[in-house]
Amino acid sequence: MDIRILETIIAIASFFILRVGSIKSLARIQRKYDYSKYRIRPIQKSINLFIFVTLITVIIAIWGVQQANILTFITSFLTVVGIALVAQWSILSNISSAIIIFISHPVKLGQSVTIIDKEFDIKGQVSDIGLFYVILKTDTNEKVMIPNIIFLQKATKINL
Template structure:
């Protein structure tokens, strides 16, 4: 059996072990801080993406791409991604805000909130917290998508029912 096949099997097995460990770790955090499963979901998606990209890089290295070419490829991709993020700071800001909402924001799914703004208050129940948006469902069954960075920057009133 070719050594590359064995290395590939080890890399894939490691991928699943790391994913399993990540899920267990996030479950412990969820239990410890009484987070809902919907708060864990964005972090799990992000960590799965990171682990998968790492697996792809390992697979490319195992199957014969020279390290210098691999390094050139990775730096090229990171440069393009970096330029894209500079052009779209709001995307990076929303992902960072999702992490902050997950870790420390007191709002939970199903709670009625009002986002306080001097021009227009937004009222609704939190129906989802994603990587980019907090989705509110209004009394008239409309869905309002509030970018995570805006959600963190505005004052929020939680209505106790």
């Protein structure tokens, strides 16, 4: 058996072990400090993304892809992403707004809110805060996607 296959299997197994370990650790932290599960979910997504990127990097190293090729790919990818973000300032502003909403906005996942608008108000429970949209689940079980920049700019009433 090729040693690279064994190393790849070990890397993938380590990925799943780390993923399960991080889920259990965050569950303990959630219980200990009485955090909402909605507050833990974005942190878990970030940890999973980091572990996955690390796994891909390790597998690339195991299979001996040349560093110059990896650097060329990463540079090309970041260039395309950078051009797309500069060409679409709204995308960049929505990503920035997502960070602001998550860190310093008083609205948390799971809370019921009303977005006050001059045409009509939107009422629902915050079910997800993504990079581009805040998703509200209405009383009629519909999902309303509101761009983060709009969510941040509009007056928001927190329903207690």
